[in-house]
Amino acid sequence: QVRLQExxxxxxxxxxxxxxxxxxxxxxxxxxxxxxxxxRQPPGKGLQWIGYIxxxxxxxxxxxxxxxxxxxxxxxxxxxxxxxxxxxxxxxxIYYCARVRTGQRFDPWGQGTLVTVSS
Amino acid sequence: xxxxTQSPSSLSASVGDRVTITCQASQDIxxxxxxxxxxxxxxxxxxxxxxSNLETGVPSRFSGSGSGTDFTFTISSLQPEDIATxxxxxxxxxxxxxxxxxxxxxK
Numbered sequence: 001q002v003r004l005q006e007x008x009x010x011x012x013x014x015x016x017x018x019x020x021x022x023x024x025x026x027x028x029x030x031x032x033x034x035x036x037x038x039x040r041q042p043p044g045k046g047l048q049w050i051g052y053i054x055x056x057x058x059x060x061x062x063x064x065x066x067x068x069x070x071x072x073x074x075x076x077x078x079x080x081x082x083x084x085x086x087x088x089x090x091x092x093x094i095y096y097c098a099r100v101r102t103g104q105r106f107d108p109w110g111q112g113t114l115v116t117v118s119s
Numbered sequence: 120x121x122x123x124t125q126s127p128s129s130l131s132a133s134v135g136d137r138v139t140i141t142c143q144a145s146q147d148i149x150x151x152x153x154x155x156x157x158x159x160x161x162x163x164x165x166x167x168x169x170x171s172n173l174e175t176g177v178p179s180r181f182s183g184s185g186s187g188t189d190f191t192f193t194i195s196s197l198q199p200e201d202i203a204t205x206x207x208x209x210x211x212x213x214x215x216x217x218x219x220x221x222x223x224x225x226k
Contacts, residue, residue, distance in 0.1 A: 004162075039217075047206060047217035062214045063120075096163070103169055104210030105153055109162040 022097030125218030
């Protein structure tokens with residue numbers, strides 16, 4: 001069974017960098033069948049796609065976040081990561097990682113981690 | 120960006136009821152639409168892909184239909200374990216976008 005687990009800083013100060021890691025178990029992150037994605041949900045709002053990465057390292061980002069986002073992959077540790085720079089309160093959200101199958105099907109997802117931006 | 124307008128935002132129904140949720144895309148997305156179930160504190164779960172295909176292991180009371188700009192998600196007979204938030208997701212041209220979600224409660 002494939003499982004994804006987010007980890008990282010739960011509290012980030014404004015203007016600093018949010019960093020999260022998604023550990024994958026039960027599947028190889030190097031598989032060419034999938035990409036690996038980050039999605040977030042601000043309090044009281046809908047889901048927002050952040051971006052995804054292929055095992056080759058190719059990335060695709062949401063245009064609204066592209067200038068601040070980096071997604072990277074570490075095949076030796078079977079994990080991928082999210083860095084979001086210059087955060088503000090608007091970046092407070094539950095952050096999810098997910099495996100992306102053919103047809104952009106997000107499955108499975110991690111349980112999510114709440115990141116709060118506050119001084 | 121393609122906007123996904125999902126309705127209603129919340130819904131209260133009785134066990135055994137037929138429940139319908141709609142998603143409207145701001146432009147033609149063919150059948151490039153998926154549906155998910157999200158229970159509090161748990162990981163979202165894929166239910167329907169390509170607008171109408173049931174994911175393996177998902178009960179047959181769940182179904183989806185539609186193409187182009189108008190899509191429907193249906194629970195034929197609501198069960199207590201179906202209490203969750205449901206949301207749609209398009210995968211036409213990037214960026215991927217999601218509906219705002221429908222919170223389903225038991226009456």
